Amino acid sequence: MxxxxxxxxxxxxxxxxxxxxxxxxxxxxxxxxxxxxxxxVVVSPGAGEPxxxxxxxxxxxxxxxxxxxxxxxxxxxxxxxxxxxxxxVRTGSGKMMRPTIKGGPIDQHGGVGQGTDxxxxxxxxxxxxxANDPGADPQGGPRMSNEVGPTEDxxxxxxxxxxxxxxxxxxxxxxxxxxxxxxxxxxxxxxxxAIAEAEKPQVPKQP
Numbered sequence: 001m002x003x004x005x006x007x008x009x010x011x012x013x014x015x016x017x018x019x020x021x022x023x024x025x026x027x028x029x030x031x032x033x034x035x036x037x038x039x040x041v042v043v044s045p046g047a048g049e050p051x052x053x054x055x056x057x058x059x060x061x062x063x064x065x066x067x068x069x070x071x072x073x074x075x076x077x078x079x080x081x082x083x084x085x086x087x088x089v090r091t092g093s094g095k096m097m098r099p100t101i102k103g104g105p106i107d108q109h110g111g112v113g114q115g116t117d118x119x120x121x122x123x124x125x126x127x128x129x130x131a132n133d134p135g136a137d138p139q140g141g142p143r144m145s146n147e148v149g150p151t152e153d154x155x156x157x158x159x160x161x162x163x164x165x166x167x168x169x170x171x172x173x174x175x176x177x178x179x180x181x182x183x184x185x186x187x188x189x190x191x192x193x194a195i196a197e198a199e200k201p202q203v204p205k206q207p
Contacts, residue, residue: 029198032159033171036084039074041065044090044154045166056091060153060180064089067185071192083160088170089180089187092152153180155187 041064043057064087065076077083156170172194179187 029194030159030171033085033157034195034198036160037075038077038081038083038160039068039085039087040077040079040081040083040160041068041087041089042079044088044156047090053091057089060089060091063180063182063185064155064188066182067188071188073192073195086158086160086165088154088156088158088166090150090154091180092150092154092175092177150175152177153187155179155191157191 041061043061047057049055049057068074068076068087074085152175155174156166157172158165158168158170162168172191174187174190176186176190179185179190
């Protein structure tokens with residue numbers, strides 16, 4: 001019960017933060033985001049694959065990578081390569097809790113700093129979940145989990161080039177229904193607008 005209450009507290013905190021990201025007039029992006037040229041897209045650590053949509057997070061990651069490539073501002077790098085920014089994605093289901101699979105081969109992707117499979121994009125070595133996934137099975141076997149998380153899709157931007165980038169707070173976050181879905185991938189479009197807003201010349205205040 002205590003663990004469940006703690007998860008709900010975390011969820012409420014996550015739900016409260018995105019409002020600032022959507023209010024573009026109040027967002028002030030740091031200079032390193034505006035100077036960034038490379039980006040790594042990963043699935044949020046701890047996110048399992050929904051049982052009813054076992055490739056949902058992987059597909060969302062691919063959608064975001066494609067949208068970023070089409071934008072042309074950033075070069076999308078592969079797992080294990082250093083990047084200026086790290087973008088973490090996680091799909092929502094419209095429910096506060098949903099059954100997922102953790103620790104299986106589908107779930108083993110997107111871990112920052114993990115190895116890379118040359119045939120299939122897997123961010124962790126076969127049989128070893130991402131090191132920063134507290135819910136993963138240490139034995140590497142798949143297991144069922146009732147995952148508490150955001151009810152809508154989540155897109156988070158972190159500073160790259162540092163150890164464990166997602167141990168820090170996200171510099172920008174966008175949460176909305178189906179915002180990771182192709183062909184629009186509205187999360188990338190909103191990030192694009194936020195950068196454009198941040199790069200607008202500052203108008204001097206009238207004395």
